[in-house]
Amino acid sequence: MQKKEDIIVAVDGCGGDHGSRHIVSAVTFAQTLYPHMHQIIFGPASLADELRSERVDPKRCEFRLAPQIIPQDAPVTDVLERWQKSSMRLALQCVKDGEAQAMVSAGGTGPLVVLARHLLGTLGNLRPALAARIPAGPGRYSLMLDLGANAQCSAQDLRDFAQLGAAAAQLILGIDAPRLALLNVGTETYKGSHLIQEAKALLEQERKLNFSGFIEADRMFRGDADVIITDGFSGNIALKAAEGVYTIFSKVPGIKRFFARMAQPDWLLPWQYNGSVLLGVDGIVIKSHANAGNDAFAVAMVEAAKAVESGLTSGIKDCLKL
Amino acid sequence: MQKKEDIIVAVDGCGGDHGSRHIVSAVTFAQTLYPHMHQIIFGPASLADELRSERVDPKRCEFRLAPQIIPQDAPVTDVLERWQKSSMRLALQCVKDGEAQAMVSAGGTGPLVVLARHLLGTLGNLRPALAARIPAGPGRYSLMLDLGANAQCSAQDLRDFAQLGAAAAQLILGIDAPRLALLNVGTETYKGSHLIQEAKALLEQERKLNFSGFIEADRMFRGDADVIITDGFSGNIALKAAEGVYTIFSKVPGIKRFFARMAQPDWLLPWQYNGSVLLGVDGIVIKSHANAGNDAFAVAMVEAAKAVESGLTSGIKDCLKL
Numbered sequence: 001m002q003k004k005e006d007i008i009v010a011v012d013g014c015g016g017d018h019g020s021r022h023i024v025s026a027v028t029f030a031q032t033l034y035p036h037m038h039q040i041i042f043g044p045a046s047l048a049d050e051l052r053s054e055r056v057d058p059k060r061c062e063f064r065l066a067p068q069i070i071p072q073d074a075p076v077t078d079v080l081e082r083w084q085k086s087s088m089r090l091a092l093q094c095v096k097d098g099e100a101q102a103m104v105s106a107g108g109t110g111p112l113v114v115l116a117r118h119l120l121g122t123l124g125n126l127r128p129a130l131a132a133r134i135p136a137g138p139g140r141y142s143l144m145l146d147l148g149a150n151a152q153c154s155a156q157d158l159r160d161f162a163q164l165g166a167a168a169a170q171l172i173l174g175i176d177a178p179r180l181a182l183l184n185v186g187t188e189t190y191k192g193s194h195l196i197q198e199a200k201a202l203l204e205q206e207r208k209l210n211f212s213g214f215i216e217a218d219r220m221f222r223g224d225a226d227v228i229i230t231d232g233f234s235g236n237i238a239l240k241a242a243e244g245v246y247t248i249f250s251k252v253p254g255i256k257r258f259f260a261r262m263a264q265p266d267w268l269l270p271w272q273y274n275g276s277v278l279l280g281v282d283g284i285v286i287k288s289h290a291n292a293g294n295d296a297f298a299v300a301m302v303e304a305a306k307a308v309e310s311g312l313t314s315g316i317k318d319c320l321k322l
Numbered sequence: 323m324q325k326k327e328d329i330i331v332a333v334d335g336c337g338g339d340h341g342s343r344h345i346v347s348a349v350t351f352a353q354t355l356y357p358h359m360h361q362i363i364f365g366p367a368s369l370a371d372e373l374r375s376e377r378v379d380p381k382r383c384e385f386r387l388a389p390q391i392i393p394q395d396a397p398v399t400d401v402l403e404r405w406q407k408s409s410m411r412l413a414l415q416c417v418k419d420g421e422a423q424a425m426v427s428a429g430g431t432g433p434l435v436v437l438a439r440h441l442l443g444t445l446g447n448l449r450p451a452l453a454a455r456i457p458a459g460p461g462r463y464s465l466m467l468d469l470g471a472n473a474q475c476s477a478q479d480l481r482d483f484a485q486l487g488a489a490a491a492q493l494i495l496g497i498d499a500p501r502l503a504l505l506n507v508g509t510e511t512y513k514g515s516h517l518i519q520e521a522k523a524l525l526e527q528e529r530k531l532n533f534s535g536f537i538e539a540d541r542m543f544r545g546d547a548d549v550i551i552t553d554g555f556s557g558n559i560a561l562k563a564a565e566g567v568y569t570i571f572s573k574v575p576g577i578k579r580f581f582a583r584m585a586q587p588d589w590l591l592p593w594q595y596n597g598s599v600l601l602g603v604d605g606i607v608i609k610s611h612a613n614a615g616n617d618a619f620a621v622a623m624v625e626a627a628k629a630v631e632s633g634l635t636s637g638i639k640d641c642l643k644l
Contacts, residue, residue: 073508073510075510075512148507151507151513151514151515151518152515152516183559185470185473185554185555185558185559185562186395188395188397190397191473192473192555193473193474193555194474196473196555216562217558217559217560217561217562217563217566218562218563218565218566218569219566220563220566221566221567221570222566232507233507233514233515233518233556234555234556234559236507236539237505237507237539237556237559237560237563238539238559238560238563239539239563240507240538240539240540241539241540241542241559241560241561241563241564242563242564242566242567243540244539244540244541244542244543244544244564245543245564245567245568245571245590246567246571247540248543248587248590249567249568249571249585249587249590252585252586252587256584256585256586256587257585259581259582259584259585260581260585262578262581262585263571263574263578263579263581263582263584263585264574264578265570265571265574265578268567268570268571
């Protein structure tokens with residue numbers, strides 16, 4: 001089926017707020033964006049029909065039936081027992097079995113993290129976190145984590161995120177000694193919660209990390225730091241607040257919308273940044289925004305392929321000597 | 323000096339990132355915006371010179387010398403002992419003594435909260451919090467708190483904020499049974515940190531509060547809730563992230579800036595929303611953004627006058643039966 005350089009991505013064809021047609025559009029757009037990508041898609045029979053009717057090349061996109069769909073708001077308590085035949089789990093299993101090199105899902109974060117940890121295992125004893133490339137100016141990026149894998153974090157968790165983030169930034173951003181900063185309410189050394197102060201003390205002890213102190217949320221998109229470390233609660237709030245304002249600006253009504261399009265900073269288009277990677281599990285798992293459009297979901301698949309290309313998982317293991 | 327309906331605002335003429343000239347412009351603009359406002363300004367001798375040279379009416383604006391300026395990044399540990407003659411403290415004392423009905427400062431949040439609590443006292447045993455009106459659509463507002471008075475909060479603190487916020491929303495927004503929501507990473511009942519889950523349980527027990535569950539940060543400016551409750555850490559992060567994106571949009575370079583001005587949603591101008599009120603102390607204290615421009619600092623003074631007009635402090639006491 002594939003040539004030597006081909007990359008196979010397992011796709012959770014359920015989850016997400018849109019239907020099957022949306023998945024099909026995303027699949028074909030991803031193939032255009034990344035010519036060496038093959039997909040194995042897990043989903044309901046209706047998705048197979050859709051793929052056929054849209055004449056998606058079966059040589060590049062294999063369909064496999066998944067009888068279960070995990071609802072977006074499913075609690076994590078019984079995920080392992082209840083959703084054995086879900087599209088999300090089967091797609092992860094596909095990575096576990098070595099059939100695919102990466103997995104993409106727009107499903108719920110909670111179930112995805114639990115299933116990924118269970119099936120793929122974690123790297124060392126580090127706590128996995130969702131990391132995303134965020135825009136930091138024209139053609140520049142920072143890496144930010146955690147974006148919501150852990151609503152409750154300890155200072156040790158934040159140190160884990162720093163180590164994972166520093167390693168990943170070298171591979172994803174190509175930066176040798178990435179500057180790390182902790183997201184905080186001020187840059188003065190005494191500011192912040194107990195968690196932040198404790199994490200700062202831990203990070204200052206890590207000689208291998210290029211820790212540069214605190215960063216405030218209004219500087220997130222300015223490239224002041226290469227890696228922004230935060231707990232999953234604050235990270236999620238920061239990114240969603242930013243998205244909220246972005247949406248208000250880009251969806252102003254009437255004639256203003258024309259001006260808004262003309263004014264748009266090209267480097268700040270959220271759909272270009274869809275797909276956060278679950279760092280800290282032994283395999284490449286990409287989480288797409290649940291309400292991602294076709295284009296954005298395709299971008300998440302491309303992020304998966306690029307992560308494979310950069311040798312992300314083995315690179316992190318090397319870097320952290322795991 | 324004043325007619326019966328006049329309102330006297332004590333102004334901390336130091337703090338803030340700009341100099342004396344900026345304060346003078348703000349003072350005169352505030353007088354224009356609010357014709358019945360008188361100010362008592364505390365600051366260095368240079369500020370007196372500036373006021374004279376700009377011919378600010380001494381009948382509406384009285385200058386008083388303050389020999390000390392608390393630096394923006396001053397730690398709170400020795401605030402009470404060290405800064406007895408600071409402009410911030412003297413302005414607060416002015417409210418304490420009944421000379422002014424409200425106080426405005428662009429100085430550091432930490433010192434302001436400590437000094438205000440010490441000089442004015444707290445309402446009941448409630449934990450004070452910074453609350454701001456945030457835009458929620460054209461001509462609509464929500465109230466959000468805490469925005470940074472408390473970097474470390476307990477669930478009980480969040481319940482205090484809910485009570486203060488509900489009372490203040492009635493007076494500031496004129497809403498009878500304001501809908502309260504807790505800022506969280508999702509709206510599903512099981513989501514969030516331990517703090518959020520504990521606070522939710524407490525709020526659900528408060529029969530007098532119209533608690534409606536969780537709100538996500540991308541819906542902050544949509545009016546989904548009248549009062550948004552959050553700890554000072556997350557609240558500060560959310561608002562600064564929003565400001566960061568706003569700034570990127572409004573400061574795009576080149577011709578795009580013209581389009582950006584044309585596209586601007588009028589209701590989302592940050593300078594129109596400067597001035598958060600420190601709820602929970604026995605007196606009206608308004609915190610201005612440290613880097614507020616002239617216009618924004620004037621708006622903070624007007625917020626102070628409006629808070630006096632609405633009978634904020636006595637209204638909250640009545641409402642909470644304190």
